[in-house]
Amino acid sequence: MSAIASRDAYARTVRKESGGPGLLLAHGGGGSVESNFGPILDDLAAAHSVVGVDYPGTGGTPRATQPLELDELADQLVAAADAEGLDRFAVLGYSLGGNVAVRVAARYPGRVTALVLTATFARADHRLGLVTDLWAALAERGENDLLARLLVPLALSEEALEGLTSEELEAVVQQTAESFPPGGADHAALVAGVDLRADLARIDVPALVVATTEDRLVPLARQLELARALPGARVAELPTGHLPFAERPRAWADLVTGFLAQGR
Structure with a gap:
């Protein structure tokens, strides 16, 4: 049974001003689409039809009644794309959202055109x-x-x-x-036991790992481990802590949009 019974219970963020190719946003634990991507949404929407969902317990989505699952979050994000008529899309994942993005690519391989993973990890180390x-x-x-x-x-x-x-x-x-949102505890608990290395090895799409080099929450070593596990991934280093949207939003936006433009 789903942690949230109805797919309509997930609040969506949609920015389709450009009418460009689809771009799905997967936010971090304890965040929301607006708090994690708000400073760069205009840049992203300038060339893409942007769609995101708030996880249970944050933004406009009620808190879950059962433990969260990555598959559920991935499926909800794709359901939001379906609702907006997006058949294919790139996925931008930040922190925990990078795990969600990887699971989207693993579960819907024919629909994902590119991955951008920022400040994220392949596995939860000790x-x-x-x-x-x-x-x-x-x-x-x-x-x-x-x-x-x-x-x-x-x-x-x-x-x-x-x-x-x-x-x-x-x-x-x-x-x-x-x-802090009401569902923050659920988001944090989802990290325990995460190991996506097998999923990463099967993904075959253009990928960029934006490594936040001054990050003390997800250290650089863990981010580079993810990059090594993702075949053909490019790495771009961003000299910031775990909050690129707060410390270096312009540089982050430029890396994301520059990479995605190469695939159009």
Whole structure:
């Protein structure tokens, strides 16, 4: 049984101003389409028909009543493409959304034209597993302030973090604590046990791995491991922490749109 009974229960983001080729967006854990891709949506929609869905418990989608599954999230994203009449599409996945994007490519191989994976991983190693276990536990208990104090120094690059005054840092912590969605614990729990290396080995589409080189949540080594597991993947390094949309949105948008333009 699906964690969300109706496909219509997933809130969709659609930007089709250009009428261009399809581009599906898979956001990160604890985020949403707007929070993770909002700063670059105009750039993406300039040449693509953009479609995304908010996972259960974030954006306009109600929280799930059962544990989330990558297959369910992948199928919901493709269902949103179907609803918009998109038969083929590229997929841009950020963080946990990169796992969703890989699963879309594995389950719908004839429909995916390209993959762009940013700040993501092929498997949850011990370090990431421990962090997301704590993330899920704190989120479930409503300890949002403590969770923010855990994640802010992991999500920001050292340059961005140390460039803040004490007052600015405290403001960032409070803003982060207030932004956590109800389903964040479910998103974090989904990371446990993830291992997509077998899926990656079977994917045969143009792929770009945008590696966030100053990332302390998903270290560069894990991102490069993913790139090695994906046949023929290109790697582009982006000097940012885990939040490219906050630290370097223009550079991120340029990498994504530049790569996708090569396939048109």
